[in-house]
Amino acid sequence: KAGVTQTPRYLIKTRGQQVTLSCSPISGHRSVSWYQQTPGQGLQFLFEYFSETQRNKGNFPGRFSGRQFSNSRSEMNVSTLELGDSALYLCASSLETGDHTNFGPGTRLLVL
């Protein structure tokens, strides 16, 4: 079966712009989680969506938001981009709570 897919894989934006990243989970998975990876802060949890509802949220400013559609695909949006938002954004999908097996390849965002 197809794995977790993320689009786009690479993105370059300038400060002040906004960006939308997409994650398509494994078929049948209803939970999608997002993580940010930076050299300075490491891997940090952004939020989790389950059946179109945000179930859990990390400690990020309100500029970071997300949503999940009825087909379980998820998008995350970052508004008013800052240089510090440059990171690898990883998405993970789960069939069940506690199953953290499946990560996507990530979207690498560079903010100039």
Next chain:
Amino acid sequence: GDSVTQMEGPVTLSEEACLTINCTYTATGYPSLFWYVQYPGEGLQLLLKATKADDKGSNKGFEATYRKETTSFHLEKGSVQVSDSAVYFCALSDLEYGNKLVFGAGTILRVKS
């Protein structure tokens, strides 16, 4: 809150050497523990996991045992290969705090031929 501490790297080994990467955790509940590997330019791959005390996770020659008494989950391999060169992350998930992972800082492993 929950946290994970990993030994700092980089760890540089010769091929066929033994590997141990230390990982300790702090959690208020009963977390599941994970090791992930990240190759350059790629996402995370689950290497192994353990869901309760004394469980041993193993995969591709790597193993780790969930030690509740020492709050540890050290990663070991008896004989490393050049292809094992990557970044290794220890992580925990405590369902009392939702379906999320808390990661350690990562340990770079370099294996020389």
